[in-house]
Amino acid sequence: MSNSRNPKHDISSEVSDKETQIKAKKLQESFISGKISRRNFVSTSVAIGVSLAGATAVVNQVEAATPKSGGRLRMGITGGATSDILDPGQILDAYMINVSMGQVRPNMTKINPDGSVEGDLSSGWQASNGAKTWKFDVRQGVEFHNGKTLDSTDIVDSIRHHMGPDTKSGGSGVVSGIVSIKEDGKYGVVVELNEGNGDLPILLSDYHLNICPSKGDGSIDWESGIGAGPYTLEEHEPGVRTLTKKFANYWNSGNDSHFDEVETLGINDPTARLAALSTGAVDAINNVPAKTASRLKSMVNVKTLISTGNKQCTMPMLCDVAPFDDQNVRNAIKHIINRQELLDKIFFGYGQLGNDNPIGPANYFRANTDELPQREYDPEQAKYFLKQAGLSSLSVKFHAADTGFTGAVDAGALMRESAKAAGIDIEVVREPNDGYWSNVWMVKPWSACYWSGRPTEDWIFSQIYYSKADWNDTHWNNSSFDKLLVEARSETDEAKRRDKYVEMQRIVHNDGGLALPVFLSEIMGYRTNISVPDQIANNWELDGHLAARRWWTA
């Protein structure tokens, strides 16, 4: 568990002589580890001279942080649709990610709240050959819901489901670097990559790569919804309601997954979600619009949960179209964006300032402010860059629609005002929402866009900023960046790897066509009958979508 069971109060600080202090320390330890009862702890503490208030404080703090078993979690989640199918390759949105990966069919690896990666159905791994060859250990003693024991065939078939020329999986891009995956005995799996990639364990936590039981003929049984997760699929009405129940033979029971049953409801309307939380019809909701987040605070027995991950709103400029083909013009534009104003007025303060760099708070090798100082609103600097470009004034169009990101048109209007001080005239063009991604984004020279972000630096860089990437939405081509990208991928020395990624972030920041004003927060709400650990994951909403495993009944 990520939460600490150590209470803040220490009863030994209340007594003066050394011997009693030791006694008090031991007493507190045995209570924390559950060796003595609460009654025993309180009476003995008071007997050795600790105040009743002090002893009670320890009891409360310990019990609040100790996950309790039992109860029911009901979540109201967005992104469910009647067409949701159980095929892990076709998982598309929050609802199915939460049900499949978060409750029923966990992956080989999972991301911890602190951002590190940990084995889930895989118990460990070693990389060799410059991170090109990987050996994964299959966790032993894991049982599927149908009683089958997990072995290497299940893992191999589950990953192969997303590979090959005939795959129908949305996760095929994630595993595109895998040349082969083979069983190595009953509890070992060997993966060969086309080039070194130190991020493979993180890639395997992708929400498509759920582990399903093998049918024995090379395919997997995804139709039944059977997995090796803490909860079994009992009822599933696509996009409407899913009920899962505690799996008696779950390998890690007692350590995670404390609920008896979990009910997931698809609630796509934001007002309906808020009403359901407010009336207690559900215990937790995701995707609260920033506009209505203040309503959560006024609700009784409801707490707000905020996590800022890599979800980012961006304003890509096409680096091969005038005037943005001049690096100085791009830099001038990056300096006339008043990021703080956008964050406060468009996103109601729920987010973090961006720094024209796609690596966000949930990334491991994000450059800190010493390595890459925060870019501020600076019209003088913008004027300087314009002069470098040989211009005295500039007139550009910003194409926006709410599909790009919510509030994009208003953001354009704010930028128009802040750009005037630098002699830049921005015309905000309101585009239709329909067809925005095909007609505006990557077509107009400067547009609004958003990305949910990626857990690894390599992933987002090679998907969007590599010169030959399919989604190079800034049409940016920087050979030193491309070179570093390949080098960093197979670098196994962490310090050297970090240096390379920081350097790449610096290059994007200074030369790229990306203006990234804000990282957006996920705003969630939960009722106080549920306990949530102090630190929650920010790779996905709802505690990395593992709320059913990490939260418990209060």
Next chain:
Amino acid sequence: MPNIISMIIKRLGLGVLTLLLLSLLIFLSVEALPGDLAETILGQQATPETVAAIRKDLGLDQPPITRYLNWLGGVLQGDFGNSLALKKPISSLIAPRIQNTLFLTLYTAAIAVPLSIILGLAVSLFRNSYFDRITNTTALAAISMPEFFVGYIMIYFFALSGYFPSMANINANTPLLDKLYLCFLPALTLTLVVTAHMMRMTRAAIINVLALPYIEMARLKGAKPSRIIVRHALPNAIAPIVNVVALNLAYLITGVVIVEIVFVFPGLGQLMVDGVKFRDVPVVQATALIFASAYVGLNLLADIISTISNPRLMRQR
């Protein structure tokens, strides 16, 4: 009587033709939308290879005309095909939804139809009084507000205070009493939306009849106003009232997707919208046919009732 039978046969024939044309129209409209199922279910993760694999698997690589004729051939044999996205028979998808939608329709109708006819009779009895004006204004105000807004107002007053649930997430196993309780707010919202129409039509039809000489005769022979309206005017005003009731019932079956979303109600409308969103043509087709059949059937029923209510039409040659 032979009149009615020949009318029914003619209407059913025209109905089938309507459904056929409609299915073609829907098919073409969904085809005209950008993108197909393969692209939408893959979203941002789409690569040309995976898109091609899904298309091949679902037969989306065949020309539209072949796909339409295949579908039509199946329907003529009573097979509505499989949902492309779920790969399950359409019937298993639609059966629970249609039950839910019909339940909500009947529930709403059971409140709204008597309410609006009684109110309609009452306001025509006391026409131009304050009662008439207040009732009319309230009903018009309710119908003028967008449905989702009426829904939110209901949630604000009745759900947040804890009297009724804000979510009507029923399923096949929900007991009837629970269903009535869970669906109260959506039914009430829809009642507010449809009442004005039916009430005002009742009022207008009755007042129209009241201007006729035979009503004057009844008045002269000393009948009470309430008796004049219920016994003398109402039977002759049934035709327009039944027609507007039928139209509103059809609306309750087909047009409540917004109310479904606000109250998280698993009905047919949501299924169709998801079908359109994911370009799942068979689902869209099947739901559209159900909606169209509801219109055709209810209108036919309304015509039969108005014909029976009018002896002149019954004896027409």
